[in-house]
Amino acid sequence: MISVALLLAAVGLTQAVPFKSALEKRQSLAQFNDVDILNYALTLEHLEDKFYREGLANFTQAQFAAAGFDATFYRYLQEIFTLASPFIVSCPSDNPTFPVRAYPKLVLTSTGPVTVGSKITVSTPGYVLAPVTGSNAPLFASFASAGGPVNAELTRMGNGMDYSITIPEGVAGLNYLRLSNCGDATHLSEDQILAGPVVVEITKA
Structure with a gap:
């Protein structure tokens, strides 16, 4: 049932902007125009929305x-939604509730190159974090890097929303940084x- 709904949704979206002609094999990227790109983007956006709102709601972590x-x-889907949530401006009032929730927003507030041993500052605007143990x-x-998770202790900067971090050994390239209450997981x-x-x-460096 879901597959049929997604197929119908995709077909409906292709009518959002009319094609100049029937689908045909492109010989080069130059043959793609703005209409093609817009229809492709709209279809992807709609399918992603359907997945989070309807498809994911039918399954549990155990499944x-x-x-x-x-x-x-399943838990990583929640982190993915956290990254995507700043781009969601509004939703129709009759939309069902998302089956995943976003974690509090984390913002990198320092600028310039980041290297091992350097300090960065981050902020959780609007959220004062409180560890569960006191x-x-x-x-x-917690840095999720290609070599596995690497943890470093945070230093509070006074207001409960700003922190500094010294970049630890063992991290390089693109990393996903999370704040946690556990330093050895x-x-x-x-x-x-x-x-x-x-x-x-x-x-x-």
């Missing part, structure tokens, strides 16, 4: 695991993630 997916797969318990920065659980992710590009 994903039973189907052979890694145990963390107000004086440490908070951590190889895989963060949903209740251990406090904010993020935010993309951080770490270059060589």
Whole structure:
């Protein structure tokens, strides 16, 4: 039923902007025009929306695991939605509730190149983070990098929303930074993630 609905939605979207002619094989990228690109983008956006609002709501984390997916797969969808949520300006009032929620927003506030050993500052605008083990318990920065997760301790900067982090050894390239209340987990659980992710590009010194 869902597949049929998605197919009909895709067909409907192709009518949003008329094609000049029937579909035909392109010989080069120069043969794609603005109409082609717009229709393609609209179709992708609609299918993604359908997936999050309808497809994902029909399955649980246990069902994903039973189907052979890694145990963390379902949780990662929540982090993906966190990255996408700033681009969602508004939704129709009759839209169903998303089956995943966004974590508190995490923003990289420092500028300039980021290297191992350098300090960066991040902020959780509008959110004062409180670790579950007490107000004086440490908070951590968890870098999801190609070599596996790497953790570093956060330094509070006074107002509960701004923090500094010294980039640890073992991270390089494109990283997804999350704030957590656990400094030794190889895989963060949903209740251990406090904010993020935010993309951080770490270059060589």
